[in-house]
Amino acid sequence: MEYRKLGSSGLEVSPVCVGCMTFGDPYRGSHAWTLPEDQSRPVIRHAVEAGINFFDTANVYSDGHSEEIVGRALAEYARRDEVVIATKVHFPTGPGPNQHGLSRKAIFTEVDASLRRLETDYIDLYQIHAADPTTPWEETLDALHDLVRTGKVRYIGASSLWAWEFSKALYLQKMNGWARFVSIQDHYNLLDREEEREVYPLCADQGIAVMPWSPLARGKLTRDWDTTTARSDNDAMQQSGIYGSEADRAIVEKVAEIATARGVPRAQIALAWIMHNPVVTAPIVGANKISHLDDAIAATTLQLSGDEIAALEQPYQPRPAALSMMS
Numbered sequence: 021m022e023y024r025k026l027g028s029s030g031l032e033v034s035p036v037c038v039g040c041m042t043f044g045d046p047y048r049g050s051h052a053w054t055l056p057e058d059q060s061r062p063v064i065r066h067a068v069e070a071g072i073n074f075f076d077t078a079n080v081y082s083d084g085h086s087e088e089i090v091g092r093a094l095a096e097y098a099r100r101d102e103v104v105i106a107t108k109v110h111f112p113t114g115p116g117p118n119q120h121g122l123s124r125k126a127i128f129t130e131v132d133a134s135l136r137r138l139e140t141d142y143i144d145l146y147q148i149h150a151a152d153p154t155t156p157w158e159e160t161l162d163a164l165h166d167l168v169r170t171g172k173v174r175y176i177g178a179s180s181l182w183a184w185e186f187s188k189a190l191y192l193q194k195m196n197g198w199a200r201f202v203s204i205q206d207h208y209n210l211l212d213r214e215e216e217r218e219v220y221p222l223c224a225d226q227g228i229a230v231m232p233w234s235p236l237a238r239g240k241l242t243r244d245w246d247t248t249t250a251r252s253d254n255d256a257m258q259q260s261g262i263y264g265s266e267a268d269r270a271i272v273e274k275v276a277e278i279a280t281a282r283g284v285p286r287a288q289i290a291l292a293w294i295m296h297n298p299v300v301t302a303p304i305v306g307a308n309k310i311s312h313l314d315d316a317i318a319a320t321t322l323q324l325s326g327d328e329i330a331a332l333e334q335p336y337q338p339r340p341a342a343l344s345m346m347s
Contacts, residue, residue, distance in 0.1 A: 021071030024301060026104075031144070033104050035295065036316045037074040037231055038067050041213065041304035043089045044082020052222035054082055055308050057089045064093040068103070070317055076205075076231070076304050078108035078149060079134050091138035094146040098139060108132050108179060110149035112157055122152035122160040131172055139199075145203065147177040151185050177203035179233075183218035187209045190226060205304065207342035208232035209288055210241055210275065210332055211268045214341045220299045232294060235264050235303035241290040245269050246275070253334030262342060270335035278328050284313055287312070291319035293332055 023032040034298035046052050055063070067075075067249065075094065076084045085266045087107060091201045094103050109130045112120035117308060134143060146167060152160065167173040178201050186204060204223060209232065223230050236242055240263045279286040294303050303315040324332075 021317075023073070025229075026145070026175070026301060027202040027223075027229035029229075031175060031202070032102065033074040033229075033302055034072045035302050035320045036070055036072050036313070037076050037106075037302040037304045038064070038313070039233065039304040040046050040075055040077035040086050040090050041081045042306045042308045043077075044085040044309045046082075046084060047144045049080070049082040051069065051082060054086075056075075057085075057092075059308075060089050061093050063307055063310055063313065064090065065097045066096045067313055069309075070313060072106045072313070072317070073102060074106070074302055076108075076145075078111075079113055079137075080108075080149075082315075083149075084113070084133070084137050087134055087137035090153070091140060091193050095139055104144040105138060105140065105339075106145035106147060106177070107138065107143055108147045109134070110152060122148055124159055124163040126166070127160070127163045133168055135172065142172055142174060144174045145177050146173040146175070147179050147203070147205065147229040150180050151182075157189055158196075161189060161192055161196070162196050165193075165196075165319035168199040174208050175199075175202045177201055177205070177231075181206065181219075183222050185269050187222060203229035203231055203301070205231045205233050207234055208294065208300075209235050209237045210271050210293055210336075211237045211263050212339060212342055213333075213336060220297075223283065224299050230299050230300040231302055233304045235294050235305065236287055236290050240268070241272060241275050242285070242287045245272050265337065265339070267335045267337040271332065274332055274335065278324075278331065280283040282322075284318070284322065285311075285315050287315040288319045289324070289328075289332075292322040292324050293314055293329065295319060296324060296329065 021034055025032055026033050042055055044054040046054050075090055077090050109120055109127055133157050161283055164176045176199055189201060206215045206219055275286050275289050279289045293304060294300055307313045
C-alpha cells in the first residue's frame, strides 16, 4: 500500500478510505441495509490487514452505532497511532434545538460524544457534514480551531459545500489565523462530474485533499442497469432519481464493456477512473463485503488507457449538482 499526504498537511493516508456508514445496527437510524457489529468487524479487520489506515464515519450513522463499532474494532485490530479516524458533525442527533447544526455548543457537545463512542482521546479528521446557514461561519470555524488547539482534533475538513462556501471558509480561516480545512468530501463519480467545474480547481489551487463519497454511484456502476439491491430499494438519494438518464445508462454499459474486456469487476474500472484524477486523494468506499475492499485496493494499481478514459467520459451529460438535492 502506497500512502499519500492528505492535501498539503503532513498526515499520510491510504489511497482508499473505508466509508463506515455501512456499519451499524440496522434497527438503529434510517439505514436498514447496514451490517450489524458481528458482520462489520471482519470487513474492518480485513481493511487493516490489507494496509488501509483511513476510516470515515459520522455521529449520525446508525444513531452513533457506526462510531461505536469502528472504535471497538480498531482498538482491537490496530494501534491507535497506525490509523486515521475521521468523523463528522452537523445533522440532528436528537430532538433538541441544539442537537444539530454547527454552533459552538453543538460542536463541543458532539465532539465529546463522538470521542466516547469511538473510545479514543482524539479524532484525526473532524469534518463538518454540510454547511449550516443558521450559524455564522466565524462561530463554526473558531470552534473548530479551538478543538484543534485543545488536542481533541488533529485536522479539520468539510463535506458537500458549494465552491463559494468553501472558498469563503478558507478565506476566513486564513484571515483569522484559524486551523485550516485540509480536505473536502464531495459527490463525484462517472455519473456525476459536476465538481470538476469549480470545486476541484479550487482544491487543486489550495492544496485541499479530495475524498469523493459515493464513488460507485450507490453501486449503480457495478451492476446491470435494471438490477436493484436492498440498499437501492431503500436509499432516498437513489429513490430521488438522481441516476436515471439515458446518458447514465450508456456510461454504466461502457463500464461493463471495459470490465469484461479487462477481465476485472466493474467496480475496479469505475474506481480506477476516479483515482486517475490527480486532485482525488482517496475515494470513500462503503464496503459491506471483503471483496469490495479487494476491488478498491486493486483499482489503485489499475491503469486505464487514454482510449478507455475517453470512452467512459464521452456519454456524460451535465446535470444538477447532487448538493442541491441534499439541501
